[in-house]
Amino acid sequence: MIFSDVSRWGWLALTAAVLVGCSSTPRQPAPVENRGGTARTAPPAGPALAAPVAKPMPGAENMGKPGYYTVTKGDTLTRIALDNGQSWRDLMAWNGLENANLIEVGQVLRVVPPDSLPQANGVVVQAIGPSAEAAAPVRPALPAAAAAGGSEIAFIWPTNGRLISGFDEVKNKGLDIAGQAGDPVVAAADGQVVYAGSELRGYGNLIILKHNNTYLTAYAHNRALMVKEDQKVSKGQKIAEMGNTDADRVKLHFEVRRQGKPVDPAKYLPAR
Template sequence: MIGPPAPPANMHSTARLPNLLLLCGLVWLAGCAGTQNKAPVEERQPTRQAAKPLPAPVASTPPLAAPADAVKVLPGAENAGKPGYYTVKPGDTMIRIGLEQGQNWRDIVRWNSIENPNLIEVGQVLRVVPPQADATALASQAVAPAKVESKPLDAKPAAAASTAAPAPAAVVAPAAAPANDDEPAWAWPSAGSVLAGFEEGKQKGLAIAGKAGDPVLAAADGRVVYAGSGLRGYGNLVIVKHNNTYLTAYAHNQTLLVKEDQAVRRGQKIAEMGSSDAERVQLHFEIRRQGKPVDPAKLLPAR
């Protein structure tokens, strides 16, 4: 009996080929299914932004005004700029103020009811004329020219006076000032030669030569208003007040022979010459009219 013909030798391998292809396809699909299709990731550093300033706080209500007494009002401020008053500047002391205003510094302390004269403040306003004085009149008097008295070189006998030519008519002057405002009878405070003369704004008086210990004399009658070394640049200093208009200052002494409030006479020895707060032995001598330095050589007698 003859059966069906046998398949070709490679028929089984050919028949298995579709199965292999199917199996490969399934494996590939399984691989694709197991692998996630991720998008590429780019790592970026976070960008730093500049810190922005915080907004200023906004007050919900307007700020309260400072109380009126919070602003310090210096004594005498209401008198600033008025005649007879002085506004304290940096570096001032009561002694310097007294010298520059032509007053006894103790009087200024009393007029202003100052408890501690070492505690004055810049900007403080001080009365520098007596409370009963007319400050406006004194201010105008301070700028008036000094009285100049012409003296004859050689006085004539009284008998010959009747033959002299009549004097020119006198100029009518305002009412005379009180007797204590008269021009003092001046005398030289030292016998030494003048080293340096008065110079407006630079040299406030005369520098007079001498030796240590030479006598320093009061230039006119008066009362000592200061004796000490508390004024920088003057050394051991004596200040004499002669009347309501004039005072004199004697500086750089080695020894002081008078005390404050002591009365002195013209020619009285009040100190000994020295070099305190100076480069050499000398007497620095000032004449002040209403506190303003004037040239002593124009007031002292010729010699």
């Protein structure tokens, strides 16, 4: 009986040892069956998203055409109008602008009246402005009579005073005339006020008169302005009082512009 119990317990111990040994054997992963003979790859990526197309600037279809100007950094509508011999209000109307202060770099603006382009000897030429000047035909030289005395318009001196700085195409686009604060500034010829304000940097309180489709005159650094935009003025009429706004001294800066391009006023004014 004792032997039987020992034998039984011995058998149980042997069985337990065998089971423990089996459970301690590391389990091997099941083999992966390759049914197709080639490794599986990730599905191809979908088509790449197209880059957003840049919205064309207003008037881009007219870039480089005669009579149009492409806005560059630092431009203002007043400056563009002055450089092209036009009123900023006309530029607003011709280009459907709602706010004169909202123009964008790259925007193309009409700078001549609709259905009208400057002509010389019957050949259409580029309006003044750097956007496509190189591609335009060369503008004929100013007629000798006009260059000598400005016979197209008989200008008068806009103020009495000593000439302190002459015309220079790079450094000074007009004449600087000395005087005392409050000295009268008069219209150099009959015309219409196309600008009266101080938004154009470097000019202070400024008046611009349009005399015809060819000539503008500009009167800068005034202490006070005596006329308003769209007002018609007569030759010799007082339009401002001399001052030193945006200038280093009291003076009048006077410009004559022919089709927007600054020209030497001394060639258009009577000799003193």
